Amino acid sequence: MGEQRKQGCGDIELLRLAEAYRAAKVVLTASANSLFEHLTAPRSLEELAELAGARRDALEVLLEALIALGLVERKDGRYVNSETAAKYLVRGSSDYLGSWLKHANRNFRRWAELDERVFLRYSEEESREEFLQALDVCARRRAEELAECVDLRGRRSMVDLGGGSGAYAIAFARRYGLEVTVVEHPDTAEVTGRILEERGWKNRVRVVSADFLRDDFGSGYDAALVSNILHFLKEEECMRLLRRVHQRLAEGGVVIVHGFMLDDTPRLQSALFGVHMLVTGRGRVRRLSQVRRWLEQAGFSEIGTRRLSESEVVTGVKE
Numbered sequence: 001m002g003e004q005r006k007q008g009c010g011d012i013e014l015l016r017l018a019e020a021y022r023a024a025k026v027v028l029t030a031s032a033n034s035l036f037e038h039l040t041a042p043r044s045l046e047e048l049a050e051l052a053g054a055r056r057d058a059l060e061v062l063l064e065a066l067i068a069l070g071l072v073e074r075k076d077g078r079y080v081n082s083e084t085a086a087k088y089l090v091r092g093s094s095d096y097l098g099s100w101l102k103h104a105n106r107n108f109r110r111w112a113e114l115d116e117r118v119f120l121r122y123s124e125e126e127s128r129e130e131f132l133q134a135l136d137v138c139a140r141r142r143a144e145e146l147a148e149c150v151d152l153r154g155r156r157s158m159v160d161l162g163g164g165s166g167a168y169a170i171a172f173a174r175r176y177g178l179e180v181t182v183v184e185h186p187d188t189a190e191v192t193g194r195i196l197e198e199r200g201w202k203n204r205v206r207v208v209s210a211d212f213l214r215d216d217f218g219s220g221y222d223a224a225l226v227s228n229i230l231h232f233l234k235e236e237e238c239m240r241l242l243r244r245v246h247q248r249l250a251e252g253g254v255v256i257v258h259g260f261m262l263d264d265t266p267r268l269q270s271a272l273f274g275v276h277m278l279v280t281g282r283g284r285v286r287r288l289s290q291v292r293r294w295l296e297q298a299g300f301s302e303i304g305t306r307r308l309s310e311s312e313v314v315t316g317v318k319e
């Protein structure tokens with residue numbers, strides 16, 4: 001990648017480069033806090049949390065990322081070092097690199113101050129518009145893949161709950177000629193409308209300003225999209241939303257739950273997003289099995305799962 005960067009790199013490489021700090025910090029934190037020393041023998045999560053002096057739930061999130069990075073393995077519900085971790089990250093090994101990682105971890109906080117070191121007017125503030133534009137970068141990249149993977153031929157209408165920039169709504173409207181309603185929170189709906197207008201979709205994608213957990217958002221839809229929503233809701237809110245979706249779909253209507261999700265072999269992007277949720281305190285990445293269960297409990301049948309290049313999809317049908 002170094003060589004490629006000199007000539008200019010592609011969009012995926014640039015996005016990966018911009019987020020490389022996430023994986024780096026996971027490895028530095030695990031090493032600096034002696035996690036690999038505790039994993040020379042298989043440990044249950046409870047045992048490991050006790051030994052390492054860690055919060056159990058937060059440690060589980062970190063371990064998912066370490067598994068995805070190939071440094072920890074999970075066997076029969078117990079965690080143990082991978083070969084790489086055993087060779088380089090356990091104190092006492094002749095190839096031990098951990099002293100440097102511990103040093104690098106100490107410097108990490110200083111690096112987080114780089115903006116202020118260089119720029120006099122740096123601000124952390126983010127407007128709703130900037131937030132939606134940031135999400136839109138990812139949404140536009142994933143929307144076509146999602147619309148292609150869930151076949152909505154023959155359907156007429158779709159509701160997109162918490163539709164953000166409207167990128168998914170546009171992709172489904174374009175591919176299947178659907179009438180799409182984007183439901184957005186009252187503090188964001190105006191921004192969504194503005195972005196749709198700029199893209200020339202204002203007349204074909206309707207925006208409803210409403211709280212999807214409390215307000216009426218219409219009914220009789222043939223499909224409902226719940227994309228990147230469940231990770232920031234509380235568990236009881238997830239159930240409430242999915243039940244409300246079930247009530248408002250037409251018979252035979254399909255629900256599409258999309259986003260980062262975890263399973264027994266976590267993918268790196270999903271696991272690192274889990275750590276992101278942990279550090280920002282905004283929620284947690286859901287497990288595929290849990291989302292399937294929620295859909296069943298909400299009354300859906302024919303539950304199916306599909307894997308996109310980075311994210312996961314769970315669908316269900318209202319009979």
Ligand SMILES: C[S@@+](CC[C@H](N)C(=O)[O-])C[C@H]1O[C@@H](n2cnc3c(N)ncnc32)[C@H](O)[C@@H]1O
Pocket residue numbers: 135136139161162163164165168183184185186188210211212213226227228229
């Ligand atoms: C993480 S973004 C996901 C946006 C888009 N669905 C996507 O996949 O990129 C969550 C969106 O849900 C909206 N939202 C959050 N809580 C909501 C609520 N209670 N009712 C309606 N919209 C909500 C937010 O304003 C935001 O645009």
